[in-house]
Amino acid sequence: MINFFKHISLRTQIFLSMIILVFMACLLILFATYYQYQNESIDYNIFRLNRKESQLRKQINYLVEKNNLLNQNDSLWKNYNDEFNAVIKIHNVNYSIFNMGGKALFTSFLPLKIIANKYQLDIELISKITNNDKSRFLETNDDEIGKFQSSYSVLKDQFGTQYGILFFPYFEDVSFSENELNTFLQSLYKIYLVMLLVAIVLAYFISKYISRSLETIRMKIDQTGLLKQNEKIQLRNATRDISSIINSYNNMIDELEKSAELLARTQREQAWQEMAKQVAHEIKNPLTPMRLTVQNFQRKFSVKDDYDKGKVAEFSEMLLEQIDTMSEVANAFSDFATLPTPKLVESDLVKITRRSLEIFDGIDVKFNSSHKEIYLQLDRTQWIRVITNLIQNGIQASKQGRTPKIEVNIIKEVKSVKIKFIDNGKGIPESIQSKVFEPKFTTKTKGMGLGLGIVKNIVNSHNGSIKYETGKKGTIFIITLSLLNQPHH
Numbered sequence: 001m002i003n004f005f006k007h008i009s010l011r012t013q014i015f016l017s018m019i020i021l022v023f024m025a026c027l028l029i030l031f032a033t034y035y036q037y038q039n040e041s042i043d044y045n046i047f048r049l050n051r052k053e054s055q056l057r058k059q060i061n062y063l064v065e066k067n068n069l070l071n072q073n074d075s076l077w078k079n080y081n082d083e084f085n086a087v088i089k090i091h092n093v094n095y096s097i098f099n100m101g102g103k104a105l106f107t108s109f110l111p112l113k114i115i116a117n118k119y120q121l122d123i124e125l126i127s128k129i130t131n132n133d134k135s136r137f138l139e140t141n142d143d144e145i146g147k148f149q150s151s152y153s154v155l156k157d158q159f160g161t162q163y164g165i166l167f168f169p170y171f172e173d174v175s176f177s178e179n180e181l182n183t184f185l186q187s188l189y190k191i192y193l194v195m196l197l198v199a200i201v202l203a204y205f206i207s208k209y210i211s212r213s214l215e216t217i218r219m220k221i222d223q224t225g226l227l228k229q230n231e232k233i234q235l236r237n238a239t240r241d242i243s244s245i246i247n248s249y250n251n252m253i254d255e256l257e258k259s260a261e262l263l264a265r266t267q268r269e270q271a272w273q274e275m276a277k278q279v280a281h282e283i284k285n286p287l288t289p290m291r292l293t294v295q296n297f298q299r300k301f302s303v304k305d306d307y308d309k310g311k312v313a314e315f316s317e318m319l320l321e322q323i324d325t326m327s328e329v330a331n332a333f334s335d336f337a338t339l340p341t342p343k344l345v346e347s348d349l350v351k352i353t354r355r356s357l358e359i360f361d362g363i364d365v366k367f368n369s370s371h372k373e374i375y376l377q378l379d380r381t382q383w384i385r386v387i388t389n390l391i392q393n394g395i396q397a398s399k400q401g402r403t404p405k406i407e408v409n410i411i412k413e414v415k416s417v418k419i420k421f422i423d424n425g426k427g428i429p430e431s432i433q434s435k436v437f438e439p440k441f442t443t444k445t446k447g448m449g450l451g452l453g454i455v456k457n458i459v460n461s462h463n464g465s466i467k468y469e470t471g472k473k474g475t476i477f478i479i480t481l482s483l484l485n486q487p488h489h
Helices: 002-006 010-066 074-091 112-116 123-130 175-222 240-300 306-337 349-357 380-396 430-435 451-461
Strands: 096-098 104-107 136-143 146-156 162-170 345-348 364-369 375-378 405-412 416-423 465-471 474-482
Touching: 010 074, 010 146, 010 162, 010 175, 074 104, 123 136, 123 146, 123 162, 345 349, 345 380, 349 364, 349 375, 349 380, 349 405, 349 416, 375 380, 380 405, 380 416, 380 451, 380 474, 451 465
Parallel strands: 364 405
Antiparallel strands: 096 104, 096 162, 136 146, 146 162, 345 375, 405 416, 416 474, 465 474
């Protein structure tokens, strides 16, 4: 059955499944109806049995008390056979009476086994009757007149004393329940036929609608790719489940776009790192011999004229400064290209940050922390570089004629720590806001624009994140570090 469903279309699967479910529901209702009618029939016949037995008891007790048959010789019962036979005509039921020893006192109808036992109840049967909680024993009989229930119950006088056993055959009246059941089932068959036809029509249109929606989704998925221009699915009047699938697909498209952007950024960074290695190598190679040559020239070259001597010294010093500048550029490229894996140790973030800020003497730097101590897994050296780069960036971003003011705030939250670097600079131009953390050449008088790229790499290596908010009044860089699985103090 399972293999069969595997080889047919989804539309056909939905169609057949709905038809099968409706058919099974019809069968279930049919069996439930039959079971209910059977129980009602049993309850009805038990009610009739109890009613007949109650009527017989009242009539027999009346005759026994009237004729004073209690505590008398059993042979006296024969004198009143006419009165006991009259009860048969009144209630239209045959019955027999036995004493507590099982001997027949009055008989009108008996099962074959009692007749074969010489009109005597056996001891085992008497025990079943008397030891029953309801003082009644039902037995199924099947002889030449058909199948019936033999009812045995104990007769008691007005004081509750047992004086005999009542027997009567009970033939179940099933004609009414069977006729009612047949009539109901005939009506039910017609209803089931209409339901089945309606189910077929509904199953056809529903399966068509669902399969059409899924086919649209399938086509979109086939066209989806990491490096493609993926379109989101817009489907009107979709069901909740289909809408859920569409939302999941659209969310996947958003994630793919982020992944594609991240991939492109990673590729750019790798390209920059490779270029940085080459640039650093090419720059560093001639710098050392150049420096040594200039220094050697200063030592050996002798000029008698003081003016010329001053000019040579000035020229040599300028060359050395330019060589030092180029060396710094090469070191910046080298640092960006070969940023080492952080050596994480348990460190006090507040202490490291405060000490790192102390070197900026003469700069208006304010420091605030929500806690005196905040311990994290940090690489001390790399974190100092983060602080230094961000402070220098804030200083260099200040407007002309305005004194640089920088504020550093550390805020400990439930699951993370936020470090904010706030400056009063001119803000980041909108044209380059999307490329702030990318390595680039800069319009600054010094530096190569690699500082923020290094900062981002260090923060990422600490499983953190960095973002910024910028405007005309300055820029705020916000670093977030997780507190999960961190030491507690």
